[in-house]
Amino acid sequence: xxxxxxxxxxxxxxxxxxxxxxxxxxxxxxxxxxxxxxxxxxxxxxxxxxxxxxxxxxxxxxxxxxxxxxxxxxxxxxxxxxxxxxxxxxxxxxxxxxxxxxxxxxxxxxxxxxxxxxxxxxxxxxxxxxxxxxxxxxxxxxxxxxxxxxxxxxxxxxxxxxxxxxxxxxxxxxxxxxxxxxxxxxxxxxxxxxxxxxxxxxxxxxxxxxxxxxxxxxxxxxxxxxxxxxxxxxxxxxxxxxxxxxxxxxxxxxxxxxxxxxxxxxxxxxxxxxxxxxxxxxxxxxxxxxxxxxxxxxxxxxxxxxxxxxxxxxxxxxxxxxxxxxxxxxxxxxxxxxxxxx
Amino acid sequence: xxxxxxxxxxxxxxxxxxxxxxxxxxxxxxxxxxxxxxxxxxxxxxxxxxxxxxxxxxxxxxxxxxxxxxxxxxxxxxxxxxxxxxxxxxxxxxxxxxxxxxxxxxxxxxxxxxxxxxxxxxxxxxxxxxxxxxxxxxxxxxxxxxxxxxxxxxxxxxxxxxxxxxxxxxxxxxxxxxxxxxxxxxxxxxxxxxxxxxxxxxxxxxxxxxxxxxxxxxxxxxxxxxxxxxxxxxxxxxxxxxxxxxxxxxxxxxxxxxxxxxxxxxxxxxxxxxxxxxxxxxxxxxxxxxxxxxxxxxxxxxxxxxxxxxxxxxxxxxxxxxxxxxxxxxxx
Numbered sequence: 001x002x003x004x005x006x007x008x009x010x011x012x013x014x015x016x017x018x019x020x021x022x023x024x025x026x027x028x029x030x031x032x033x034x035x036x037x038x039x040x041x042x043x044x045x046x047x048x049x050x051x052x053x054x055x056x057x058x059x060x061x062x063x064x065x066x067x068x069x070x071x072x073x074x075x076x077x078x079x080x081x082x083x084x085x086x087x088x089x090x091x092x093x094x095x096x097x098x099x100x101x102x103x104x105x106x107x108x109x110x111x112x113x114x115x116x117x118x119x120x121x122x123x124x125x126x127x128x129x130x131x132x133x134x135x136x137x138x139x140x141x142x143x144x145x146x147x148x149x150x151x152x153x154x155x156x157x158x159x160x161x162x163x164x165x166x167x168x169x170x171x172x173x174x175x176x177x178x179x180x181x182x183x184x185x186x187x188x189x190x191x192x193x194x195x196x197x198x199x200x201x202x203x204x205x206x207x208x209x210x211x212x213x214x215x216x217x218x219x220x221x222x223x224x225x226x227x228x229x230x231x232x233x234x235x236x237x238x239x240x241x242x243x244x245x246x247x248x249x250x251x252x253x254x255x256x257x258x259x260x261x262x263x264x265x266x267x268x269x270x271x272x273x274x275x276x277x278x279x280x281x282x283x284x285x286x287x288x289x290x291x292x293x294x295x296x297x298x299x300x301x302x303x304x305x306x307x308x309x310x311x312x313x314x315x316x317x318x319x320x321x322x323x324x325x326x327x328x329x330x331x332x333x334x335x336x337x338x339x340x341x342x
Numbered sequence: 343x344x345x346x347x348x349x350x351x352x353x354x355x356x357x358x359x360x361x362x363x364x365x366x367x368x369x370x371x372x373x374x375x376x377x378x379x380x381x382x383x384x385x386x387x388x389x390x391x392x393x394x395x396x397x398x399x400x401x402x403x404x405x406x407x408x409x410x411x412x413x414x415x416x417x418x419x420x421x422x423x424x425x426x427x428x429x430x431x432x433x434x435x436x437x438x439x440x441x442x443x444x445x446x447x448x449x450x451x452x453x454x455x456x457x458x459x460x461x462x463x464x465x466x467x468x469x470x471x472x473x474x475x476x477x478x479x480x481x482x483x484x485x486x487x488x489x490x491x492x493x494x495x496x497x498x499x500x501x502x503x504x505x506x507x508x509x510x511x512x513x514x515x516x517x518x519x520x521x522x523x524x525x526x527x528x529x530x531x532x533x534x535x536x537x538x539x540x541x542x543x544x545x546x547x548x549x550x551x552x553x554x555x556x557x558x559x560x561x562x563x564x565x566x567x568x569x570x571x572x573x574x575x576x577x578x579x580x581x582x583x584x585x586x587x588x589x590x591x592x593x594x595x596x597x598x599x600x601x602x603x604x605x606x607x608x609x610x611x612x613x614x615x616x617x618x619x620x621x622x623x624x625x626x627x628x629x630x631x632x633x634x635x636x637x638x639x640x641x642x643x644x645x646x647x648x649x650x651x652x653x654x655x656x657x658x659x660x661x662x663x664x665x666x667x668x669x670x671x672x673x674x
Contacts, residue, residue, distance in 0.1 A: 030619035048467050062584045134467040203483050234381040236561035240617050243554045256586040267584035324558045324615035326378035
């Protein structure tokens with residue numbers, strides 16, 4: 001483990017930024033935190049987490065796939081991809097790091113999604129332990145420990161110091177470049193901070209939320225439960241929950257008419273939308289109840305069924321904070337699943 | 343704090359439900375915390391007793407729900423309406439969007455609703471409880487003592503600039519008749535109008551570039567009740583789930599503001615629900631301010647059946663040229 005004092009952190013950032021673009025959470029003009037490129041003088045946000053998740057780095061909301069240009073009778077197919085550059089993301093929370101595992105299992109299995117994979121290969125994640133979890137946090141429900149964030153490098157912060165530990169070669173390579181700024185320290189140097197985090201986790205209001213009753217094989221049991229009607233009754237059908245979610249991965253491919261050609265791009269889609277999964281025969285999810293059910297069944301049943309039991313919710317709490325009607329996965333789990341253990 | 347109590351609303355709802363006067367109640371349902379309240383339809387007295395809530399976080403405007411929720415309803419639905427909600431209620435009736443006979447509207451007083459983001463800006467994250475008495479008392483995981491806040495300091499923007507305490511529609515009113523208010527709601531619009539076009543462009547560029555096209559503004563908007571929105575229709579050619587380019591990004595909200603111009607009651611739901619805190623209400627208020635200036639004061643939803651200036655031709659109407667000639671910097 002290595003460390004430096006917090007007042008030297010800007011020097012660390014400057015050193016990282018010499019070789020790669022560095023992104024970190026800063027306060028946006030509206031008060032919400034947002035990932036922004038670091039330049040000299042950039043002030044790090046003190047907020048727990050960003051409004052949008054860091055999935056954007058690998059799976060942006062819109063991404064050009066290719067373009068077609070017509071001239072006379074010929075059509076040119078243009079590769080719109082740019083050469084990938086190395087980049088570093090600082091301050092990713094344990095929940096959001098786990099969300100990359102969920103996305104990797106979608107985009108990096110055969111046939112690999114080269115747009116996503118290339119960016120994953122070029123990105124280095126410095127994950128930061130959560131000193132002040134929010135009431136909306138429930139990562140522990142999904143076996144995530146906010147004091148042990150993974151990523152290529154894990155980091156812990158106290159009032160005066162920051163500690164770094166590399167978790168793989170990519171992380172080690174970055175830390176070794178910072179050796180002039182970081183001092184070696186014992187592997188248990190951050191333990192006092194970890195204990196403080198544990199103490200707070202025990203006080204979180206959602207600490208008892210359990211995955212009992214969910215997981216692979218539960219489709220028959222849950223699909224036709226009457227509670228879906230009540231839970232979805234006031235759902236507006238907007239896409240907020242899906243767009244702030246770090247694990248939602250559905251996208252649509254659209255052709256945009258540029259006048260003398262076509263720009264083919266993909267953009268996030270939302271199972272909450274009325275034309276999602278519209279097929280030649282029409283749509284198999286005719287009401288908001290069915291769309292709503294799909295979102296939670298996917299996260300809590302279908303995904304774990306196909307991915308060795310891994311749930312595709314990481315308990316980041318963004319949907320709890322942002323849903324216009326305050327309906328969310330925690331409420332669904334409490335209503336439909338096993339009782340919370342105190 | 344609110345002047346009317348939960349118990350008063352609960353008693354009213356239970357008695358109307360038990361008497362058979364209504365078959366269900368559209369109200370606010372408590373959540374996991376003290377502020378995450380969900381609009382819900384209550385069908386039994388037991389459900390009401392257990393889950394009905396009324397406090398400073400009951401911001402949701404119920405009027406739009408009446409369109410879908412009374413469509414195939416047997417009997418009547420009781421709906422609680424705050425003063426601002428009644429304007430949306432009337433506007434929807436003007437547009438024949440729901441059957442008035444299926445609704446029993448109870449007008450309730452409102453002292454303004456709290457903005458949880460403003461509270462968190464003061465208390466920080468990690469809220470364990472919020473008590474709404476004379477003042478708002480917030481207990482957090484990280485402070486030793488509760489933080490006590492004056493509710494006037496953390497009002498939603500639309501409540502800070504409340505335009506009316508008057509209920510313009512109800513079957514029964516649980517308070518004294520209120521008055522409309524001379525609010526400062528156009529001050530921010532005037533500030534934008536006073537900018538140079540470049541400054542104004544930069545302002546909106548900054549705001550609209552945060553849009554994630556989740557459509558929450560549209561889906562919460564009581565003026566947006568098209569059965570199939572053009573932006574959801576794959577055949578329309580403009581159905582894009584994300585802006586294809588920055589030009590589109592800027593236009594989506596402007597198009598929506600045009601579409602609701604003259605019908606928007608300034609209920610403020612668009613800005614309240616925006617996950618990116620974009621002050622969308624300012625676009626609508628610009629239209630309202632212009633309509634007031636060009637055609638005389640007009641408040642959408644004030645009366646059922648009123649002819650809005652934009653759809654009511656008179657020979658005295660302002661000429662397009664006059665609007666243009668008002669001056670470059672005023673014509674944003």
